[in-house]
Amino acid sequence: MPADRFSTATRLRAFGARAAERVYRARGGTVRAPRRSRLTGRAAVLALVVCSLVVALAYPMRQYVSQRTEIAEQQRQAEHARKQVRQLREERARWRDPAYVEQQARLHLHFVRPGETGFTLPDGTGEARRPSGRASDRAWYENLWDGVDKADRAEGGGSSAYGR
Numbered sequence: 001m002p003a004d005r006f007s008t009a010t011r012l013r014a015f016g017a018r019a020a021e022r023v024y025r026a027r028g029g030t031v032r033a034p035r036r037s038r039l040t041g042r043a044a045v046l047a048l049v050v051c052s053l054v055v056a057l058a059y060p061m062r063q064y065v066s067q068r069t070e071i072a073e074q075q076r077q078a079e080h081a082r083k084q085v086r087q088l089r090e091e092r093a094r095w096r097d098p099a100y101v102e103q104q105a106r107l108h109l110h111f112v113r114p115g116e117t118g119f120t121l122p123d124g125t126g127e128a129r130r131p132s133g134r135a136s137d138r139a140w141y142e143n144l145w146d147g148v149d150k151a152d153r154a155e156g157g158g159s160s161a162y163g164r
Helices: 008-026 041-095 098-108 140-156
Strands: none
Touching: 041 098
């Protein structure tokens, strides 16, 4: 037998419980059992299992969602690539047409047919002549030399800064 059974504290507790039962019976009430916690051992184990499942499934679910997002992005890129392929095939078909090739050669390379006379204007356009003072209308090397000349004139009368 355990030694606790005969201790004073144990006897007082048992006596108090019996006395409380008698008082409740005398009043016509029922005996209340001491209030226990609502969390039983089974409920604690169930909560632990549910938490474990949530933790175990959180990472795979995150991976699943990120992979679905990546798949959607790859599908968008594939559709964009298909559109580009379609456009390039159409352009290739245009370049197989001799009339289109001739049009592009006349436009970009200034080719002319035999018997035609081609004219190239100094400002690079085929239109009415514009004032040639603008830098965008001239060749790059002309702009370069004009810049050197302007810088030289700004230094003081035609001599360079190194010759002083």
